[in-house]
Amino acid sequence: MATETAELPAGPAVARRSPGRIALRRFLRHRSAQVGLVLLTAWVVLAVFAPWIAPYEPNELVSRARQAPSADHWLGTDHLGRDLLSRVIHGARISLVLGFVSVIFGLVPGATLGLVAGYAGGRVDAVISRLIDAMLAFPSIILALIIIATLGPGILNVMIAVGVASVPEYARLMRGQVLAARTQPYVEAAWLVGNDPARIMGRHIFPNANGPLIVFATLQVGNAILVGAGLSFLGLGAQPPTAEWGLMSAEGRDVLARAWWISTFPGLAILSVVVAFNLVGDGLRDAVDPRTRPA
Template sequence: MTSNVAKGTMTVEKKKNKKRSQWAEVWRRLKKNKMAMLGLAILTILVLTAIFADFIADYDNVVIKQDLVNKLQGPSAEHPFGTDEFGRDIFARMIHGARVSLRVGILAVGISIIIGGTLGAIAGYYGGKLDNVIMRVMDIFLAIPSILLAIAIVSALGPSLMNLMIAIGISSVPSYARIVRSSVLSIRDQEFIEAAKAIGANDLRIILKHIIPNALAPVIVQGTLGVAGAILSTAGLSFIGLGIQPPAPEWGAMLATGRPYLRYAWHVTTFPGLAIMITILALNLVGDGLRDALDPRLKQ
């Protein structure tokens, strides 16, 4: 009896060590990709900046308080990125804008993964008519450009932070549903799934404990790239007035309000535009690095 318990304990430990070694191997391969590590470093700085934005710049007194006497000033020691058309510090507004953009991007992708992943797992696991119905509905959504679908949803619900996240999240659901479905189709007929069924595991346990963990790699990669797309969609919707409403700082809205002053106050639009570009570039670099690190075909 003691011998059986010991063997069981050793088996569990081996599984844990194997799981740890797999993620350690992914991290080891990711560290070899210099561009991915550069993107990760940039993202780390952005996340820390967003977390500690209130300590860097006071929201009420610096970010939204107007100072018309000092409007449209160029970069200086007092205002590193200059001031906007209302005399507000652009650097402070960009810091707080990073919090908004990252929050919308991450939560919108979370909504997409939860809804799309659930639908994709159900369609791929059960197949048949249910699969056909779910995927035809996803095809209908895919036929509509995601930005137009997001515009329609925000227009119907009204412009706000929550509605913006819902709109961008729903518009990206079909992509995650198709990715998860394809992964489930390649996994559901494997031997360990048959073994789980043989010992009496129900469908929910099989999907949550066996299928989803083995289908995470492409979802993680797509999710990283999806955050970049969500941030870009947020900036686009805010640029046309359907996103974050003034005076709240958001990079796309800052581009829109600074557009009339582009010829003689270049800094008003240049720095928010650079922030969007650098953030999306960093996310794409990390996404490409994760794709290479998680792809078993690239292992040496």
């Protein structure tokens, strides 16, 4: 027993043993996360290199309207004669940006509110929590519609609307995590050794409470893309002639019987991106919290 203190755990270089690295390793070994990541990487590459990959300009009139998929136009042409494949590839840019930006619009204020509410407690918490409850009383799509109605249609307004509509969910999740973390002895110790509240929240509570938040945010990217496309479908988001998936689906809905591809391929694009984010999110969840992992 005399040597108990002299022994250090065996292991490789330090960076690989940090809790974050351990979770990352678990994540990369997760099967559905791998599938999601491959899918997602493919979409990101398509989005970034869209002008070089797409065979035509997204708004270029290349052929007769409503041509079925063929060797010249793999996914066919739309109601105006634009190449659908090129439009779907360019649409990835808008959808991915929309997904990430609206999540940031929701995550940053939501997490901040939740962190402050959970840490401060008392009246601050009561006020913020009632605000959250009030917002949660609306279904988020209704909330987004109200915001769009106020701000007017447009892709940026869609991002703001979808983001703001998700603020209460982030806030509630963060608050719960903070409440659990703040009574941990290491947080009390952090106060005792002289940390001020900002440092306690930033360095001691947040890093130990953000796991579920990251998972939720990842799942929420897919959801935001879906809601954003839905709003565009309804005519409240992207305006013609933008190559946006929701809008493209809407453009084909009147001719669904004669030209099914116009709506179908943008729809499939939405589906695959959303599924990719969900798979990655599931993998993250299992990596962050191994207890929920199936045996």
